[in-house]
């Protein structure tokens with residue numbers, strides 16, 4: 001297991017971690033995992049059946065309040081859970097956005113009907129969502145988005161294009177940000193959010209392959225009709241909903257540290273026994289220094305994750321705190337990937353499919369790091385948020 005200390009001071013957390021491992025041994029390790037890991041890389045991590053199993057066990061929405069049907073678990077229990085899932089490479093991405101982004105937004109802003117329809121289904125692991133924010137001309141400056149929603153009786157008619165949606169070719173719904181007031185000043189005052197069924201007439205989805213080996217999609221909305229019952233939050237009041245949801249996304253991206261920890265442990269194991277030519281890696285002072293530094297950084301990253309979970313538990317939205325964890329963990333992913341190239345030489349370039357790859361997953365870590373430093377908002381934008389919201393610095397004037 002992990003080379004880093006578990007944060008399981010409380011016996012209840014230790015028991016929970018043991019329970020998760022036993023459950024994974026029975027429901028994931030073995031035939032199911034072997035079958036899943038033999039899928040093409042782009043399909044891995046996405047498994048509706050596994051999400052249903054987790055839902056049946058009551059392990060989706062662990063951090064949600066009990067009043068909303070969630071587990072009301074402590075931040076330490078949540079950390080133990082996500083660490084064990086990522087360590088075991090369990091496929092949790094089918095329900096992940098629904099659980100960590102959409103569900104909490106519905107709890108806070110949804111109507112009673114939305115709560116009774118969507119929350120139980122999310123907790124059962126039966127819903128998958130793609131995030132439809134970005135557009136060709138709206139990324140960092142999300143408030144300038146142009147996909148429009150025009151009122152038509154009790155419905156809205158959507159027209160426009162969304163880009164870069166992770167998992168957008170597989171999900172059944174989108175969490176859709178649209179412009180409901182084209183003349184709003186400021187721009188963000190004219191945005192609303194919908195729970196959009198992606199099988200609706202008028203939607204065209206074009207998948208592409210990202211450089212890290214998974215798919216994302218461009219989606220075209222052509223006179224797509226949606227009921228006003230599926231708007232989350234007030235008309236033109238979507239910006240606050242999105243701000244909270246983006247913070248939740250950044251918290252979620254921060255939990256990727258558990259994946260990094262697994263790869264880091266594999267790298268450490270290799271360094272203990274590996275050689276490059278005549279060089280014994282474990283005796284090389286520079287290698288030891290690099291490994292120790294990465295180990296310390298991963299521990300710092302885990303503390304960020306814990307702090308975010310604690311704030312959520314207190315009912316707060318971690319805004320600049322989520323930005324801090326995202327920027328640190330995204331860039332740590334880059335540093336870990338770069339360490340592979342520096343420590344393992346050309347072997348660090350080999351993918352996991354190559355039989356002679358020293359630690360194949362590391363090569364993928366570097367390619368995947370664009371998710372950490374661009375997806376969910378770029379590192380530059382996170383630094384802006386930390387400077388302004390966290391440190392009270394004035395906004396840049398140019």
Ligand SMILES: Cc1cc2nc3c(=O)[nH]c(=O)nc-3n(C[C@H](O)[C@H](O)[C@H](O)COP(=O)(O)OP(=O)(O)OC[C@H]3O[C@@H](n4cnc5c(N)ncnc54)[C@H](O)[C@@H]3O)c2cc1C
Nearest residue numbers: 131132133134139140164165166371374375376377378380
């Ligand atoms: C792996 C991955 C997954 C993604 N998944 C999704 C998804 O599921 N759903 C979705 O909607 N989108 C997704 N995105 C899109 C992502 O949110 C945007 O790419 C991101 O917000 C940046 O927008 P942009 O690409 O338009 O770049 P731009 O906004 O054009 O930025 C270009 C450069 O300028 C910098 N910059 C811009 N404004 C400022 C500023 N004010 N101060 C300092 N620097 C600035 C940026 O940091 C960046 O370096 C994903 C992107 C990636 C790479």
